[in-house]
Amino acid sequence: MNEQILDNEAIMSDVNMPEVKGSLVYKCIGCGQVYDIYEFVYICLECGSLLKIHNTEFDQFKQIPAEKWKEIFDSRRNTLLPELSGVFRFHELILPVVTMQDIIYLGEAQTPIVRANPELSAWVGAPFSVKNDGLNPSASFKDRGMASAISFLNHVIRVKNLDNVLGICASTGDTSAAAALYLSYLPKSKVSAVVLLPQGKVTPQQLSQPLGSGARVIEMPGVFDDCMRIVEELAQKYNVFLLNSKNPVRILGQKSYAYEIAQQLGWDTTELVVVVPIGNAGNITAVMEGFVDLQSLGIIDELPCILGVQSHHADPVSRWHSTGDYVPVKVSPSVAQAAMIGDPVSFPKVRQLVSEYFDGRFFVVSVSESEIMEGMLTANRHGHVVCTQGGESVAGLKKALKNHVVLDTKRFVVDSTSHQLKFSSFQQMYFDDTFDSGYGIQTKDELKNKPILLEARATTIAQFLGLKKKD
Ligand SMILES: Cc1ncc(COP(=O)(O)O)c(C=O)c1O
Ligand SMILES: [Zn+2]
Numbered sequence: 518m519n520e521q522i523l524d525n526e527a528i529m530s531d532v533n534m535p536e537v538k539g540s541l542v543y544k545c546i547g548c549g550q551v552y553d554i555y556e557f558v559y560i561c562l563e564c565g566s567l568l569k570i571h572n573t574e575f576d577q578f579k580q581i582p583a584e585k586w587k588e589i590f591d592s593r594r595n596t597l598l599p600e601l602s603g604v605f606r607f608h609e610l611i612l613p614v615v616t617m618q619d620i621i622y623l624g625e626a627q628t629p630i631v632r633a634n635p636e637l638s639a640w641v642g643a644p645f646s647v648k649n650d651g652l653n654p655s656a657s658f659k660d661r662g663m664a665s666a667i668s669f670l671n672h673v674i675r676v677k678n679l680d681n682v683l684g685i686c687a688s689t690g691d692t693s694a695a696a697a698l699y700l701s702y703l704p705k706s707k708v709s710a711v712v713l714l715p716q717g718k719v720t721p722q723q724l725s726q727p728l729g730s731g732a733r734v735i736e737m738p739g740v741f742d743d744c745m746r747i748v749e750e751l752a753q754k755y756n757v758f759l760l761n762s763k764n765p766v767r768i769l770g771q772k773s774y775a776y777e778i779a780q781q782l783g784w785d786t787t788e789l790v791v792v793v794p795i796g797n798a799g800n801i802t803a804v805m806e807g808f809v810d811l812q813s814l815g816i817i818d819e820l821p822c823i824l825g826v827q828s829h830h831a832d833p834v835s836r837w838h839s840t841g842d843y844v845p846v847k848v849s850p851s852v853a854q855a856a857m858i859g860d861p862v863s864f865p866k867v868r869q870l871v872s873e874y875f876d877g878r879f880f881v882v883s884v885s886e887s888e889i890m891e892g893m894l895t896a897n898r899h900g901h902v903v904c905t906q907g908g909e910s911v912a913g914l915k916k917a918l919k920n921h922v923v924l925d926t927k928r929f930v931v932d933s934t935s936h937q938l939k940f941s942s943f944q945q946m947y948f949d950d951t952f953d954s955g956y957g958i959q960t961k962d963e964l965k966n967k968p969i970l971l972e973a974r975a976t977t978i979a980q981f982l983g984l985k986k987k988d
Contacts, residue, residue: 775807
């Protein structure tokens with residue numbers, strides 16, 4: 518269809534087109550064992566550790582000068598070609614084995630970096646910007662990793678001529694929305710979608726998304742960690758395509774968040790701090806890996822600092838960072854519901870990345886539930902549309918500045934991982950003061966708001982507003 522509405526050949530002559538390059542394998546982060554990329558494996562069959570995708574020919578990329586890479590990526594920035602408009606603008610660094618015909622683009626990525634206004638900056642303690650990944654098609658950053666995973670699945674289905682593939686994930690809400698959306702684009706004869714959700718622990722908006730995309734939605738008692746255990750067992754014992762971030766194909770697309778920040782800052786990452794909420798730790802892993810890629814190709818001179826943020830109701834990574842011991846925690850209710858995870862699956866990758874690349878450049882703060890809500894509501898009263906996890910990031914930056922964890926001389930980009938509207942029920946609970954005591958939230962009247970019903974008469978409204986009549 519794209520060929521019919523766009524003159525691809527003319528466009529392609531202006532763009533640095535991807536040449537399919539590289540040879541990808543899954544590589545165990547524990548014992549180094551490698552696996553064929555065309556097999557559906559998610560953990561090492563030898564030692565049970567997580568897998569990373571490794572391009573055995575990555576060193577060839579290093580022979581290309583950094584200036585050439587920048588020229589390639591910048592030339593694609595304004596392309597009209599849908600295939601290169603999303604995460605695959607960085608095709609070589611994401612999935613070079615996936616050809617143009619296999620790429621699924623539903624409008625993801627290229628999200629804006631929005632500067633905080635002076636009032637909000639003063640409230641937080643330093644000038645900063647929000648890169649809002651709520652402005653993706655399913656309204657969260659998960660679309661980035663889903664674009665890479667589903668394009669890859671599309672590629673494997675074509676190459677291996679597969680039928681009846683079942684795409685499956687456990688979710689705190691947003692992964693299932695993204696998975697259901699992207700899977701629904703593939704032929705029904707080839708693929709179907711199933712998502713597992715913890716009953717009553719996703720917002721009505723999030724639940725409506727996989728239902729609307731036609732996925733089979735299974736609700737289970739328990740929390741996300743319980744759903745995750747079930748899909749892990751299913752992925753181990755049955756023939757399914759796992760769409761959680763444990764599948765490293767997901768991480769590849771999510772790395773584009775880091776590539777885009779660097780590109781949007783003119784490839785200058787000096788003195789940069791990127792603030793990221795942590796749940797299952799897939800996102801922060803991808804962000805760190807993305808910056809490592811750019812540095813290894815000389816595209817950026819310096820790795821940024823990474824500031825992870827967790828709620829004190831689900832903070833195993835924060836505890837590890839301050840004590841040196843990693844111990845899974847039992848979670849308590851959190852408004853940053855998508856990050857309410859007591860034993861993050863990707864923690865081993867975080868630990869490895871920190872020790873290999875981000876030593877001295879990695880910080881984690883933990884914030885209270887009240888601070889998260891105040892972060893969200895205050896940001897949104899100053900021109901933003903951040904979710905509770907975005908509020909968590911804003912609150913984390915405020916706390917890290919106050920406690921001198923990071924210096925106010927740095928440049929800050931704060932990750933809002935989804936859209937305000939997905940979490941509007943928490944906003945409503947704040948306004949109505951109806952939070953269950955388990956959240957431990959103290960509300961502030963100055964942050965509350967509600968509609969006022971008045972009769973439909975201009976004079977009544979003018980009187981209510983105290984308007985002065987024109988002379
Ligand atoms: C909106 C939102 N923010 C943050 C997170 C946490 O990301 P991760 O689980 O990769 O750490 C999630 C994950 O579910 C999410 O949906
Ligand atoms: Zn292994």
